Amino acid sequence: MPRMSRDGRDDVARREEIVRVARGWIGTPYQHQASLKGVGADCLGLLRGVWREAVGEEPEDVPAYSPAWAELGAPDQLLGGAFRHLLPLPMDTEIRLGMMLLFRWRAHLPAKHCGIATGPETFVHAHDGASVAEVALVPLWRRKLAGLFDFPARRD
16 A cells, blocks of 8 residues: 555555656756746755746745855854654655755755755766756765755645
């Protein structure tokens, strides 16, 4: 019997929906602080856009942030937001489609990048200087993982 999510839908269908939504952003140009499919998005903007379509209204306003916010000594705001609004998973959890992946560039810095797993070996993300793309979750990316999260159930 399929595992059911909190909104009564089976887990696989829910994860497939999140992946479908995330892939719909592929090709959106990178634009710092933006979150508009086809127009511009950064990694947080991608996450916010997927949230709006797959979960509902955004749970909080995102304040303005510098591209170098993490390097400037800011607290671990992205990780904090993930714990407030997403469902945290143990770091040894097998990566499954639809998970939100959080990355830390260096061990001593706050987590600063995120993407959405499209399978155990691939994810969609918005990368500075490029556009939203689906890429391989190579060992370099895996070493930088700082958190694994599931999206909550649809709220509307």
